[in-house]
Amino acid sequence: MKHDTQHDTIQTREYAEPIEQANPVPWLLGLVGASLAVWGVSYFLLNPDLAPASAKDTSRDAVTSAAAPAAADGAQIFASRCASCHQANGAGLPGVFPPLAGSAWVNGDAKTVSRILLLGINGKIDVAGATFNGTMPAFGTTLSDAEIAAVATHVRASFGNKSAALTADLVKGERTALGTRTTPWAGGDELSKQP
Structure with a gap:
């Protein structure tokens, strides 16, 4: 009888087929990790000067922030809204947006500037010898009295203007x-008729 050597060949592998097993994390590695976590927390608790600034609660800082809200930054508000x-530079755009530099509306009665910012303007207004016919948005619903x-x-003290400051109380009034x-x-006609 003849042997068929092709079918009888046993395939042998160089390495055994890998087997998936449940290999848990070594208990010693878990113990080291837990120890480091406990040490880290206790280190910051025992050294309060090293705690992040947000975690510190000094009574002086808490009283200061509660007593006085942050002052409004007029320059920042101007840059973002105006x-x-x-x-x-406060020069406006000729024929489109009026200049604030040297404007009688800006440098005149403080109540008028407050009224303009609270309600805005829709219509003709003469500024520095030129007539503008457009719309200025109202900021009374989006900005606080202090803002x-x-x-x-800021506008009354910038761009060559040298007028007195406004107070939040005046705006509130x-x-x-x-x-x-x-x-x-x-x-401008309606604005100029206001007391």
Whole structure:
């Protein structure tokens, strides 16, 4: 009988087929990890000066932040809300947006500036010898009294203007005097008639 050597060949592998087993993390490695975690927490608890600033609670800082909210930054408010129209230098765009530099509306009565910022303007207004006919948005619903006072103070003290600062109390008084009015001022004519 003849042997078929092709079928009888036993295939042998160089290495055994890998077998998946449940290999847990060595208990010693787990013990080292837990020890490091306990040491880290206790290190920061025993050395409070090393704790992150957000975790520190000093009574002086807590009292200061509760007693006085952060002051509004008029320059920042101007840059984010006003400069796109009136330009960063306060010169406006000829025929489109009025200048704030040297404007009688800006440097005049502080109540008028407050009213303009609270309700905005829709219509013709004469500024520095030129007539502008456009719309200025109202900021009374989006800015606080302190923020309106800060941005008005910034404008009245920038771009060559040298007018007195506005207070949040003045803006609050104007907001109260306006009552429930939400419509913008109908140009410079209506604004100039206000007491």
